[in-house]
Amino acid sequence: MEKLDKIFKALEFSANRHKYQTRKGIGKIPYINHPIQVAKTLVDFGEDDTDLIASALLHDVVEDTTQGEKQIKDLSELILQMFGENILLTVLEVTDNKTLPVEERKRLQVQLTPKLSDRAKKLKIADKICNILDIVNDPPEGWSEDRKIAYIDWAKRVVEGARGLNHDLDNYFDEVYHQSLQKLE
Numbered sequence: 815m816e817k818l819d820k821i822f823k824a825l826e827f828s829a830n831r832h833k834y835q836t837r838k839g840i841g842k843i844p845y846i847n848h849p850i851q852v853a854k855t856l857v858d859f860g861e862d863d864t865d866l867i868a869s870a871l872l873h874d875v876v877e878d879t880t881q882g883e884k885q886i887k888d889l890s891e892l893i894l895q896m897f898g899e900n901i902l903l904t905v906l907e908v909t910d911n912k913t914l915p916v917e918e919r920k921r922l923q924v925q926l927t928p929k930l931s932d933r934a935k936k937l938k939i940a941d942k943i944c945n946i947l948d949i950v951n952d953p954p955e956g957w958s959e960d961r962k963i964a965y966i967d968w969a970k971r972v973v974e975g976a977r978g979l980n981h982d983l984d985n986y987f988d989e990v991y992h993q994s995l996q997k998l999e
C-alpha cells in the first residue's frame with residue numbers, strides 16, 4: 815500500500831470510529847484531534863515510518879471504541895485485514911485492559927512499557943506528551959491541581975521505560991513535563 819494512502823485510510827477509519835466522542839476537557843474537542851496530534855508529534859520529531867504514523871492515528875480505537883471481548887476480537891480482525899500485522903500489534907501494545915481497575919492499569923503501564931516494541935515506545939511518549947498538554951490547556955472538568963500533577967508524574971514514570979530511541983522526542987517530553995509542572999505549581 816502506498817504510504818500516504820495507508821495514512822489517510824487510518825485517519826478516515828479512526829475518525830469514523832471516534833465520531834461521537836469528545837476529549838475529556840471542558841472544551842469538548844472532537845476526539846480525533848488527539849490521535850492526529852499524537853501522529854503529528856511523531857512526524858514533527860522526524861519519525862517517518864508509515865506503520866508508526868498509522869498506528870498513532872489508530873492507537874485509541876480498540877481501547878475507546880469497543881465494549882467486551884467479542885468487539886475487541888472483531889475490531890482486531892478488521893485492523894489486521896485493513897492495515898496489516900505491524901499496525902495491529904502496535905495498537906494492541908498500547909491498549910489498556912479495561913476489565914482491570916484504573917489504578918492497576920496505571921501500575922501495569924509503568925511495569926510493561928520497558929518491554930514494548932520500539933514503535934509502541936515512541937507512540938507512548940507522544941501520547942503522554944499530548945495528554946499532558948491537554949490536561950494543562952484543556953483540563954477535564956473537576957480535576958484538582960493535585961490530580962493534574964499526579965497524572966503528569968505518572969506519565970513521566972511510564973515514559974522512563976520508553977526513552978532512548980528518539981532523543982529529540984525524549985527532550986520534548988522533558989520540556990513539556992517541566993513547563994506543565996511550572997504552570998500548575
Ligand code: ZN
Nearest residue numbers: 848873874941
Ligand atoms: Zn491516546
